[in-house]
Amino acid sequence: xxxxxxxxxxxxxxxxxxxxxxxxxxxxxxxxxxxxxxxxxxxxxxxxxxxxxxxxxxxxxxxxxxxxxxxxxxxxxxxxxxxxxxxxxxxxxxxxxxxxxxxxxxxxxxxxxxxxxxxxxxxxxxxxxxxxxxxxxxxxxxxxxxxxxxxxxxxxxxxxxxxxxxxxxxxxxxxxxxxxxxxxxxxxxxxxxxxxxxxxxxxxxxxxxxxxxxxxxxxxxxxxxxxxxxxxxxxxxxxxxxxxxxxxxxxxxxxxxxxxxxxxxxxxxxxxxxxxxxxxxxxxxxxxxxxxxxxxx
Amino acid sequence: xxxxxxxxxxxxxxxxxxxxxxxxxxxxxxxxxxxxxxxxxxxxxxxxxxxxxxxxxxxxxxxxxxxxxxxxxxxxxxxxxxxxxxxxxxxxxxxxxxxxxxxxxxxxxxxxxxxxxxxxxxxxxxxxxxxxxxxxxxxxxxxxxxxxxxxxxxxxxxxxxxxxxxxxxxxxxxxxxxxxxxxxxxxxxxxxxxxxxxxxxxxxxxxxxxxxxxxxxxxxxxxxxxxxxxxxxxxxxxxxxx
Numbered sequence: 001x002x003x004x005x006x007x008x009x010x011x012x013x014x015x016x017x018x019x020x021x022x023x024x025x026x027x028x029x030x031x032x033x034x035x036x037x038x039x040x041x042x043x044x045x046x047x048x049x050x051x052x053x054x055x056x057x058x059x060x061x062x063x064x065x066x067x068x069x070x071x072x073x074x075x076x077x078x079x080x081x082x083x084x085x086x087x088x089x090x091x092x093x094x095x096x097x098x099x100x101x102x103x104x105x106x107x108x109x110x111x112x113x114x115x116x117x118x119x120x121x122x123x124x125x126x127x128x129x130x131x132x133x134x135x136x137x138x139x140x141x142x143x144x145x146x147x148x149x150x151x152x153x154x155x156x157x158x159x160x161x162x163x164x165x166x167x168x169x170x171x172x173x174x175x176x177x178x179x180x181x182x183x184x185x186x187x188x189x190x191x192x193x194x195x196x197x198x199x200x201x202x203x204x205x206x207x208x209x210x211x212x213x214x215x216x217x218x219x220x221x222x223x224x225x226x227x228x229x230x231x232x233x234x235x236x237x238x239x240x241x242x243x244x245x246x247x248x249x250x251x252x253x254x255x256x257x258x259x260x261x262x263x264x265x266x267x268x269x270x271x272x273x274x275x276x277x278x279x280x281x282x283x284x285x286x287x288x289x290x291x292x293x294x295x296x297x
Numbered sequence: 298x299x300x301x302x303x304x305x306x307x308x309x310x311x312x313x314x315x316x317x318x319x320x321x322x323x324x325x326x327x328x329x330x331x332x333x334x335x336x337x338x339x340x341x342x343x344x345x346x347x348x349x350x351x352x353x354x355x356x357x358x359x360x361x362x363x364x365x366x367x368x369x370x371x372x373x374x375x376x377x378x379x380x381x382x383x384x385x386x387x388x389x390x391x392x393x394x395x396x397x398x399x400x401x402x403x404x405x406x407x408x409x410x411x412x413x414x415x416x417x418x419x420x421x422x423x424x425x426x427x428x429x430x431x432x433x434x435x436x437x438x439x440x441x442x443x444x445x446x447x448x449x450x451x452x453x454x455x456x457x458x459x460x461x462x463x464x465x466x467x468x469x470x471x472x473x474x475x476x477x478x479x480x481x482x483x484x485x486x487x488x489x490x491x492x493x494x495x496x497x498x499x500x501x502x503x504x505x506x507x508x509x510x511x512x513x514x515x516x517x518x519x520x521x522x523x524x525x526x527x528x529x530x531x532x533x534x535x536x537x538x539x
Binding site: 165168169171172175176178179180181182183184185186187 | 348350369370371374375379380382386388389390391395398399400402403404447451
């Protein structure tokens with residue numbers, strides 16, 4: 001493999017990994033606070049994508065449609081919390097698995113019946129389709145934009161968690177939710193905040209996702225949910241840094257398999273990358289996350 | 298004297314298991330009251346019920362003449378009643394300073410929070426020195442001081458301490474009881490102290506209740522309770538705990 005090809009593939013992996021990392025972060029934020037997975041998480045991507053498709057088809061410029069798409073994603077996340085999570089606060093965990101899964105199916109059925117079961121295309125402006133070529137390596141503008149936006153989002157999230165009072169409470173809740181309530185933090189608000197942050201991250205990832213794939217389908221949320229889930233498991237459930245690492249690791253595995261596998265195996269890349277994940281977890285069940293060392297007495 | 302905290306016929310438990318069978322007790326303003334009893338007697342459940350972590354199935358809890366048994370934990374803390382939970386439960390990954398800031402989460406008086414924070418770090422030099430360190434790296438005794446200090450940051454009127462000396466080295470047990478005594482003398486707080494270390498508890502407490510199998514079996518001033526407590530201690534396996 002030439003150095004050129006290596007750089008090309010590393011760049012591709014970095015760009016895909018940025019989206020995976022954002023997706024994984026959004027899923028992990030809710031899990032860290034609540035200890036529950038949101039199975040309607042993929043529908044945030046769906047709702048963001050359809051919002052963008054609709055707006056752009058109405059003549060709204062992509063740059064104006066993107067923030068509105070993110071807001072739609074936040075609303076979807078908060079809606080899921082209100083419908084599938086809040087009424088079942090005291091119910092066992094599996095009840096919430098079903099209720100959030102129900103929301104996911106509901107959104108899909110709604111789109112199929114009200115919008116269309118067929119793919120809806122998004123017209124991407126020409127400047128995003130440009131490719132910058134340096135020394136034979138192709139850098140698509142969209143990939144560069146993706147990496148920059150993902151990095152900025154992660155910096156913003158870090159600032160929120162480290163510098164703000166509410167971010168502090170979220171980190172505390174991730175460790176011990178009950179003790180956080182003992183400090184006077186309102187449980188309902190904290191959970192709502194977690195879903196809003198989750199929706200923001202997934203909404204941003206959704207904008208990047210639809211810009212990349214170019215078309216929206218009712219069941220498009222499944223793959224992002226799966227990638228996010230795999231990345232979160234890989235990184236260690238509940239660890240945000242782990243989720244980012246897991247997202248990039250998954251992208252590097254996928255791209256690596258695409259490069260090194262014989263052509264006839266390429267359709268099975270996703271299955272094989274999941275197999276790799278299973279092997280990694282077999283060796284290291286806690287994922288990448290380190291355990292906190294706690295000294296007692 | 299007015300009763301600051303009043304528990305009446307309290308029943309509580311976990312799922313189908315009932316742990317408390319009609320507990321009644323009173324804590325007057327400015328008192329230190331000890332709750333004594335063997336492991337599994339229901340002391341922690343009682344603390345959980347008062348602080349809203351365990352939902353009572355019957356009976357009532359009043360604090361400052363308002364019913365709190367229907368309130369959420371965070372509202373109870375905001376009303377001036379704070380629990381220092383069993384096992385300390387400091388936020389291990391947060392720094393000492395962040396733990397203390399979390400303690401003041403329910404407060405709005407920003408300027409006062411900052412001065413309280415400074416005075417706490419001065420009063421607990423161990424915590425001052427380690428303010429930037431993760432709480433998980435502190436020793437058990439230091440973590441217990443942090444847990445109490447964190448609870449003080451909520452600026453409570455009444456503080457519940459659940460087994461503050463559990464699992465600590467003897468030197469640290471003394472230090473923690475000094476702190477407990479200070480809570481009344483210096484902070485003017487009303488204190489409810491759950492303890493297995495009976496001698497220490499009776500030394501700082503004005504009165505004590507004895508809990509056994511989810512019921513109050515006797516109560517009285519600390520002096521009166523010494524004998525009853527000795528019997529209880531004898532009932533512990535081997536007589537000697539911690």
